[in-house]
Amino acid sequence: MKAPTLLLAASLALNAVLLASFFFPGSPEPLPSSAPLVFGVSAAGGVAAAKAKAETWSGLEPGNPATLLADLRRAGFPRKIADAVATAEIRAQFDPRRKALDLKEPDRPFWEAEVQDPKMRAARQEITREEEQAIKNLIGSDFYRDDDYAATLQRRFPGLSADKLAQLENLCTQRNQQVAELYATLRGDSAEVDKQLGRAEAEFDKAERAQRAGILNPEELRDYDLRMSPAASVLRNGLSGFNPTEEEFQALYNLQAAFMDRLGPPSSATREDILQAQQGLGEQIQAALGDERYADYKRSMNESYQQTFRLVTRLNLPAETANEVWAIQQDVQPRMSRLQNNDELSTAETAQQLTALADETKARITAALGDRGFEAYRQYGGSWMQGFQRPGFHGVRVSPP
Amino acid sequence: MKLPVVLLSVSLVANAALIAIWAQPSFAPSGLRDYFSGVRSRRNPGEASQSVASAKNKAEQPQPPSPWSAFEKNDLHKLVAQLRAAGFPSYAIRVIVEDRLRDSYAGRIRQLTAPDPNAPYAKMGSGQLSSDRFNEMRRLNDEHEQILHDLLGVFAYRDSGAITNDERRSYGDLSPGKVDAIQRVEQDYEEMKTQARAGMDNITLPEDKERIALLEREEHTDLAALLTPEEMENYDIRHSPVTGRLRQAMTYFHASESEFRAIYQIEAPLEDVIYPSSSGDRSVDDVVAAQRQANAQMSDQLKAALGDERYAEFTRSSDSDYRMLVGFERQQTIPDGAALQVYDLRDHVAQESTRVFNDSSLDNSQKLAALQTLAQSTRAQMLNVLGPAAGETYLRQASFWLAAVERGQAVSFTPTPQGTTSNFRSLPAPPRAGNAPAPAAP
Known part of the structure; x- marks a missing residue:
């Protein structure tokens, strides 16, 4: 008989033996008790209740969480309740070790901060590691389930089928497990760990997106990306002053997502890479939006404008007021700079003209925002007015408005 | 590829999976684990030959209700009583009751937090709730908390019925019931302050500061209704920003309680001068001059209270x-x-x-x-x-x-x-x- 055929026969025989060992164990695990599980549901008192109690929680072998879990499930407890009870049992088993460490630490008065004793910290971390490992061994990948993500999916995608939602949740669980297992293996200083983690997460993201494409149809996948992706969040956070149409948003999303894919994790990119990529992105956005809307977009990206826009919103003023104030800033700043650096003016003339400019600035911005708004603007969006204090050629400073 | 080679590959992969599951059952999908666990637990060498007959008999007999089905699901008081009678420990009862409560509130919370499905992608909200929805969420949370406390008492959030060391440091030697009541007030006001801050969108107007200050005054009033005057004073000193700021130095100074309280009584009245939250209408020079004066006053008073040697140790601990x-x-x-x-x-x-x-x-x-x-x-x-x-x-x-x-x-x-x-x-x-x-x- 030829070797490959012999090998096939041996492998098939091993398949049969292994399958048989599951179905026909030589030494099966005995039941915790030969009697059916009984729970003292009548809550009656006396001897009957005591007997019932003796056959109940204690009969479940709480000391053995794996058996406890199996028995709770067999007793019809819903899966997540059985998991939660068995997990709570494991945590309760680790509590005495934590309490023993607490007793070893000196009693700290309330006016002192906690001091990190490295040996105590290491001991606590070890307990946490063992506890988490025990829970993972018990409930498997459910340990990594993110209930908040599941709830978010249900809220944002009410039209998705339960099956698709469950598959997306499983993807998230798998990813959490991958990240946790990778993190446990990383070594080095925090910057190096961040870099490695960033690179790995970028790969996980790619793989997760490919799997998501297998679960959702193209329309559903697009909807998911526009609601949940980091690129969409970045855009929404930065575009409030731009007020894009849906078409503009989707065009910007396509460019932003491609940009973030190309650049990779921020911790791995050099400053030069980022600047170059941003310039390229800027040109693409200009081509997509046209010159006029691109100018609006660039303005909305400016931090000072963003603060001004938020302030205008808080003051319940029309959104255009932010553009008015921005226009004042664009007008005044160059004039301020020219005055400060004009060597044809004497010191006194410079001071006089700067003061006049500061007064004019205050009057114009107050007309737009009101007195209360102007005071707030000095702190939110108007820090450029501190430039009146910066010395120019003559070293002249005036009080900002 | 030839069929035997394909068969061999499949067989080897299957062997690897079966060996892994045999060695570490948690690798198996949970449904499979349950199935095999059930099969193993039902088998017995002595009954192997009767298994077919007994399985057939079992299938023909009406199945007894599972023990879980005998528990009251809708009446949580009864459920807790039943679980206690069955000997379930407090931490197990708590996770079961929390699960039932979460389920019963999940639908309403989902409705309140559901975003507008028709909102344009560019305008999807930050998740912050309108004030009506926020108030309704608070009402539901309060209801949830009240039910949990009614059902479980001091075991709602603790296993042993005793307060922890951290709680003792935060609140003093109070009863678990009083500590729970304080924590519920703190949590309630923290939610309101968080909601207020979220609405500020990182812009703090004068009326925002007033709103937060009002919430803090109201919180203090509610706490004072729970505590004796001495307990309230104790709470104030433990939660004061002055104590928070002093903690680092105290950790290296190892002050006795009387030394700490003496330092606190000296520093507290000068806190707003030395660490002003805003300059108000004052010039920067005025603020700095006031700080300098207050620092000098504080140093003199601390030297007098602690003595030269302990004062030197205190300033060193502040470095x-x-x-x-x-x-x-x-x-x-x-x-x-x-x-x-x-x-x-x-x-x-x-x-x-x-x-x-x-x-x-x-x-x-x-x-x-x-x-x-x-x-x-x-x-x-x-x-x-x-x-x-x-x-x-x-x-x-x-x-x-x-x-x-x-x-x-x-x-x-x-x-x-x-x-x-x-x-x-x-x-x-x-x-x-x-x-x-x-x-x-x-």
């Missing part, structure tokens, strides 16, 4: 350099006593740099050389005492004053209750080339 050095000692990366030895080098450098600076027998270049030598020898001493690792860390982060001495500056230190202030005097800069004074006429 971040000293705390870093003691931190190394606590981590056992430097020998005992090394922290103080290195810290005291500072005073030596201050005295010596001042002496060199004032020495009229030296010209500026000689003074600069002497100061550089002083800095370098001090650096070498520090590395010698602290070792390379702790020494490099300390020199990199804490000894900016040593670098100043190396550049030709004399340094002096003024200990204050807020830490040490450093003062520098620079040697005159050498004249620039080309600007040398003209030689005297012959």
